[in-house]
Amino acid sequence: MPLRSFAFWLGLLLCALALPTAASLRDDINRLGDVSNDTRGEVLQDILASDHPGVEALFDAYGRGALYLDRRNGTVVQGERKGARYELRDPLTGDELGVAGRRDVRRLRVDNNLREELDTLLALRQLGTGDPDARVAAIRAVVAAPTSGSAAALQARIAQEADLTVREELEVAIGVLALAGEDIDVIRRSLPLLAGRTDIITRGALATLSQRADVPKELKRQAQKLMTRAEEKLRWLARIEALFFGLSLGSVLLLSAIGLAITFGVMGVINMAHGELIMLGAYTTWVLQQVLPGSPGLALVLAIPAAFLVSGLVGLVIERSVIRFLYGRPLETLLATFGVSLVLQQAVRSIFSPLNRSVVTPSWLSGSWELLPGLALTYNRLAILVFSLAVFAALLALMRYTRLGLQVRAVSQNRAMARALGVRSHRVDALTFALGSGVAGVAGVALSQLTNVGPNLGQSYIIDSFLVVVFGGVGNLWGTLVAAFSLGVFSKLLEPATGAVLAKILVLLGLILFLQSRPQGLFPRRGRDGGT
């Protein structure tokens, strides 16, 4: 009891000490509740000037649209929607303030202009804090949306900056800002600094400069020359980029087709439900992310084996219940598996709802890796490229070095002879089909990072998968690899010139012509009954 009362008095004392600034800070925050766009900037400056440690969190919440006006008492609070209720918190301290109904609160209006304003204010504050990468990001944010004080703030910072790359960034930033200024001498001195820069902001500043009337001709010409050089460089980078895009598309094709390369290629089963097995893998990812909230990355990694098991099991059931009665009857297999695919789709629709599910992308798969200025490769695509090659290598090793692989090859090459040698061909069939299905599930995990996870996911990949397998040569894993990557690169090289629709048509036309003259595909299966 005495301890508690001591704490109470201490608290009161601290409150009294902090009162003048805290009270006016509160007033400022509450003023945000009904502030006009013109005076909002001043209020924000005042809040920033208070130097309260909670300001960054406050600005962040404001930009996210998480600040609300509590209509019951006119205060501004932070809120989070939970179903039909809002959980309220103090915007500075994060203390809980209870819950409110939809009619009790009104969201403080946010838009892109405000978000930019907040970013710049925070960036100005962060110019001198954090690691060099954060400082560079802050400098870029300041340049992207300059205010009246930006140039001065950058100038003030450059004297203190020790890190060389950050310093260089500062110089360029000051240069870019100077281009918009009145002083011709400053512009003349700044221009050479910008040589070799290809970013949008620099090019924008150069473009504006080259169209200004109050600038000498030679400066304009210099600006134009810098712009053409930057564009030249970008053109080269665009070609490299297109190649990467092609490889990336190829890796997606490879992933979605490789399971089919086993079930269709090796076993000869036309499995129209292949796409749905991919979809099941994607849904497995979603379910795991729900089971492990807060760690989407871990869930994603765990989803790889889990999806293999789920899709593999479903594949096993399909094989045992439908396909095994239909071996050697391709037309019936096609129809039956098409039916299975519809059943799976509608089952997912009934169980999970027809709406798409939101699979979270972990932070280490978001964003891009800036290889060169102007050439950035997105992490999720890179990861999928590497992943697809790993899956391919694993599968290849399995087919070549394991007992199952040996049996699969034996059965697919000559079923009767394999059975005569004691291979239980029905068991091998079931396991092979389960393996192919499991790999489809693994592909679904990767695709959940690129596209919608919904009941229709599978349909968008089934046609492409068959194309890749047929083009590569049925029964040849290497053929699938080459076919996937060449189709990917080919269509991505075409796309800039022809547009996405025509590119797709041309690729299909090319395939038809190719298969006319070479129906066995790129790499036909060798062997005694190969190609039949």
Next chain:
Amino acid sequence: MRSRSTLRILVSRIAALAITALAFLTSSTMAQTGEPIRVGVLHSVSGTMAISETTLKDTVLMLVEQQNARGGLLGRPLEAVVVDPASDWPLFAEKARELLVRDQVDVVFGCWTSVSRKSVLPVFEELDGLLFYPVQYEGEESSKNVFYTGAAPNQQAIPAVDYLMAQGIERWVLAGTDYVYPRTTNKILQAYLASKGVAEDDIFVSYTPFGHSDWQSIVAEIKRFGGTGRATAVVSTVNGDANVPFYKELANQGVNASDIPVVAFSVGEEELSGIDTAPLVGHLAAWNYFMSVESDANYDFIDAWLAYIGDEDRVTNDPMEAHYIGFNMWAKAVEKAGTTAAPAVQDAIIGVSVPNLSGGMATMLPNHHISKPVLIGEILDDGQFQVVFETPEPIEGDAWSDYLPGSRDLQADWTAPRHCGNYHTVEQRCLAGDTD
């Protein structure tokens, strides 16, 4: 916590399936007092469009239930007849005929895609039925039997472009899926932009196939197009599902809404609920309604919807509001006419005004479109929209665009004496021969 509740929902879904099947059997044998008025619901609950249309089916069922709680119409109870056209266009026509002939429904609420509407149109005209179509569409149509409660292009696309122009946008990417709605809308927008003095070089049009998922090169191209230092925006008529990979690619390639904003016409709350919204924050959408609209009518509607569907995390969206408006207009017209007979309702409904959910009134116009305000919203982190712009007055839906050469002189007017869906104002005659 969350995971457990999701799992519970899954289990309850499976149970719900069994229960609905049972309920279906019992409800048909339930005794009715008086001859019921039959309301047909023609929305897919299976197939690709189930993602969007299931919600609308539930909306109509809720509206019917509410109307019955208020004592029905003309002293008669309402009865909903639900059929499933399974996202299959020819099946839409078959099911429409089934509703009108076998079930003798008095009105139908249904369709989502333009192709499904076009497929049922001859059936409704032949059998003189009533169809309320709740989705934004490309315009260039007005039928005696159809009431278009979604937005025409001048109620969505053109105000959105106006808003962006006011924000200083000078260069335009028109990105769309390759089918009739984006093609027509983009044609209208191109003509509109040209009339506003935008040079041809400053417009970049790009079409993609349905369900396009590899947006790498198109996003790279948009980046290059927008990299000239002049403000650029993307006007997206990309169809529902393909939007997610598009936005993801934009975010991954480092394009955010303050660099190149994307304004979309088919991304609403429902679509956002299936997406990780973090990369989308700040991108725009133009609709006539957002769930975040602050009005008592909207709060009541949301409360009723959440209670009806029994899931607090569900959202409301623009086509739902369109059904809300359409249903109330129909109910009011039936009361005005004193009968549910189609010709009487067609006459009575023109000029009928009902409250919309954003705090104003919507009126049925002689061209069978309605007047409603246009809202521009920015996507927020929680999958909701922040309204950043609202037209001060309701905009009247225009069946025939003023910016297309073929349709500029056409006018739809279903009041006497014209009774014509495509009256040519220059030649002063009705192009279609059905002026009864």
